[in-house]
Amino acid sequence: MTTESLPKLLVVEDDAGLQAQLKWAYEDFEVFVAGDRASAIALLRSEMPDVVTLDLGLPPDPDGTTEGFAVLDEIMALKPDTKVVVASGHGARESALQAIARGAYDFYQKPVDIDALGHIVRRALHLHRIEAENRRLAGRVEDETVLGRMITAAPEMVKVARTIERVANTSVSVMLLGASGTGKELLARGVHEASGRAKREFVAINCAAIPENLLESELFGHEKGAFTGAVKTTPGKIEQAAGGTLFLDEVGDIPLQLQVKLLRFLQERVIERVGSRESIPVDTRVVCATHQNLEAMIAEGRFREDLYYRLAEIVVRIPSLAERPGDPTLLAKAFLTRYAKEMNPRVRGFSADALAAIDAWGWPGNVRELENRVKRAVIMADEKLVSATDLDLADPDEQVAAALNLKTAREQADRKVIRHALARSEGNISSTAKMLGISRPTLYDLLKQYDLQPS
Template identity: 75%
Template sequence: MTAIRKLLIVEDDLGLQRQLRWAYDGYQVFVASNRAEAIDLLRAEVPDVVTLDLGLPPDPDGVTEGFATLDAILSLKPDTKVVVASGHGARESALRAIEHGAWDFYQKPIDIDQLGLIVSRAFHVHALEAENRRLADTSAGAAAFGGMITAAPEMLKVTRTIERVAPADVSVMLLGASGTGKELLARGLHEASRRRGGAFVAINCAAIPETLLESELFGHEKGAFTGAVKTTEGKIEQAQGGTLFLDEVGDIPLALQVKLLRFLQERVIERIGGRKPIAVDTRIVCATHQDVDAMIADGRFRDDLYYRLAEIVVRIPSLAERTGDAGLLARHFLKKYAKAMHSSVTSLAPDARAAIDAWGWPGNVRELENRMKRAVIMAEGKAITAADLDLETGALPEPLNLKAVRETADRTAIRHALSRAEGNISNTAKLLGISRPTLYDLLKSYDLQA
C-alpha cells in the first residue's frame, strides 16, 4: 500500500490558498495562514514537504516572519523539504533561504505547473533520503578504514591522515584514551602499507610484568635464565618484514627504553643470553593513553626515544568527541550481537537513542560495545531500551508530537505491569485497565514480548 504523501501549504493569501489546495492531485494537502498554524499542523500531520510563503503576517510585506517559520519547521523536523516562495527581493531571499536550510526556492508570481514539478521532485528526494537512512540504520554504516566504523568528521580526518601516512615507512605514534580503537587503526595502517604481506605483531606493554617484558620484546636463548628451556624469538623478530605495534608504550621501564632506542637506531637486536646480533627490518607503530609530554618532563620517558617513535603523531578523539558515532556504532553492535546470539532484537527505542546521545562514554567504544552486548542479552522485546543499556539518565529531546512520548510511556507501563503480573496477560491487562485484545495489539505494535 502506497503511503499518503502529505503537503503543507503556508500561505496567507486566501485566493492563492484555494488555488493551491486543489492544484495537487495525489497529495493530502493542509493549509496554514501563519507560523502558529503551520507549526500546529507540522506537529499533528508531520508532512514531508512544505511550500512556504516568506511574506507572512504580522510582516506580510517583509520576510522576517517567513524565515522564523522556516527555522521553526526545520528545528522540529530537519528532514522536511521546504520550498520557499516569495516576491520580496527574490535573489537575495533565495540565497538566504538556502543558507537557512530550504530545499528550493520559487519566485512569485506562481506558475502552478512549475511549482507542481518542484513539489513532486521534493517528495521523490525525501523518499530516497528516507530509504537511504533506513539502509544506513540496517547496515550500521560502512567501514571507513581498516574496519573502523565511523561517519564523524573528527574521526574521518584521522583515518585520512593514517591512509596518507601508511605507504611511508615511518614510525607512527597514536595518542588517545583507552577504548578509542588504537589497535584497529594500527592494523589498518599495516594493511594499507607496503608491509601488508608481513606479520602484524602486537604487544601490550602494560599487560606484561617488567621482568618479562624484555624477553617478550627481544627473545632469549636457551638457558639464559631459569625456565628458559628453549630459544625463543621475541616480538620484534616475529615482526620481521611487517609491523610491530607497541600498545601502551608509555609503560616501558626506563632501562628497557634504552635497549629499545638502540634497536631503533641500529635496527639490530640481541636476544637475552645471546651474543649474536640479529638484523630486523620492521616498522614500529606505538600507542599510549598517557600524557607523553608530562612523562618526558618528569623523566619517566626518554625524549630521544619519543622522537624516534613519534616521527608522525596522530591524536585520536574520544567517542564523546566524535559527532554522531555513538548512535552509528550502537546500531552496528546491535546487528553484530543480535546475529551472533540469534536474538530477535532489531532496533533501539527512543529513550535508548536519547541515552546514547546524552552519555559521556568514559570508556569510549569499548564501553559502548560492552553495553550493547549486554543490552542484546537483557532486552525483553525487539527494541533495546535505556534500562537495557543500564543508562537511565538519557533525557528525551523535545518531541515533534506526542507519539514518541506516548510510545515511551506505554512501553514503560506495559513492562512494569508484565513484571508485576509475572507475564500473565489477563492480569497485566487488568493492571493497565485495558482489554486483552488491546494489550495484544500494543505488544505487537511495540515489539514487546509477554
C-alpha cells in the same frame, strides 16, 4: 535566526481563534495553518513540515473523527517521518489510541494547555531530528568505512585515517596519541594493512600488561637457559613481526633500562636476545601508542627524549568519541547489528529514548565503553528495541521522565502492568483481562502491539 532555518510546524485546526493562539505560541517554529484536509495536505506537500498538530474534528465532520483520521492517513502515506500530534476531546481516549496505532506520535487533550502542547511539540521535533540524522548516517555506508574497517562519519576521524593512509607505505615510525578506548590498535592495524607489509605479521604487545622483568624477554626473545624456566630458545615479538609491523601499546610504560635497548634496535635494526651476544638483523616496522603525556615524562626523566623522537617520526592524535559528532549513534548501530546476530537475533534496533541517550552521553570510556554497553544491552534486552535502560543510561528513578514522549511513558507502564497480570494469572488470558478490567480482544491487541507472550 532566519525564517528559512526555523523548523516547520503545521497546525491543522478549524477554530479560527485557536488557530491564532497556536500560531503565536511558537516563535521558534515557522508555523503554517490549515483549516481543512485539502489545505493541510497541500501545505504538507509544499512545506514538508517536521511536526504537525492535528485536530481530529475537521469539517465536514467537526463533531466526529473521520476527516481527521483521513488527514492522518494521508500524512503517514506521503511523509511517514512526520511527527503528528493529534487533539482529542474529553473521553476520547480510544480515538487517541487509534491515532497512535495509525502512526501519530502523541496526543493532547482539549481544552488546549499551550505550555503542555508546546512541550510535546518540541519533544517531537527533537525525535524527528535524531531520526533524520540516523537515516542520514545510515545512508552513507560507503563513506563510513575508512582504512578498510574503521566506521566513522566524523571529519576529525576521516582526517586521521587519511593521514595514516599517506604514511602507511613509508618506513617511518608512527605514534598514536589518544585516550583509552579510542581505537588505537584498530588504527595501528590500519597502518599495517595499508602498507606493503600487509601480507606479513601484525604483532601487538601491551607494554603495561607485562611485568618489567618479563617485558625484555617478550620483546627481544631469549636463549635457552638464559634464566630459570627458559627451556628453549624463543624469538621475541620484534622477530615475530619481521617483515611486518610491531604495535607497542602503552609505550610510556617501558622501563628506562629497556628503553636503551629499544633505541638501539630502532637506530641499527638489530636485536640481541636475552642471554645472547649475537646481533640479529630484523626488518620490523614499529607503530606505538600511549594515552600518557610523553613530553611531561621526558621533562621528569621517565622517558628518553632520543627514543621519543625515534618513535614519533609521525604523530597522530586521535579524538575522543565525544569529539566525533554522529559517531556514537553510527557505531552503536554497527555494534548492535554484530552482537544481535551472534547473541540475540530478536533485537532489531534502538528505541527513541536509547538513541537520545546515546547522543547525549559523554562516553568517558570512548568506543570501548560504547561497545561494552551495546553488547551487554543486546544480551539482556527483552524487547526488539534496545532501550536507554538496557544501555544503563537511564536513571531508574526517572525512567518515565526520561521517556521522550507520553506514548513511551504509557507503553512502559502498560507493559509492566500487563506482565504482572499475566504472571499472577499464570498466562490465562481470561483471568488476565478480568484482572486488568479490559476485554479479551483488547488484551490480545495489546499483547500483539507490545509483542508480549501470554506464557
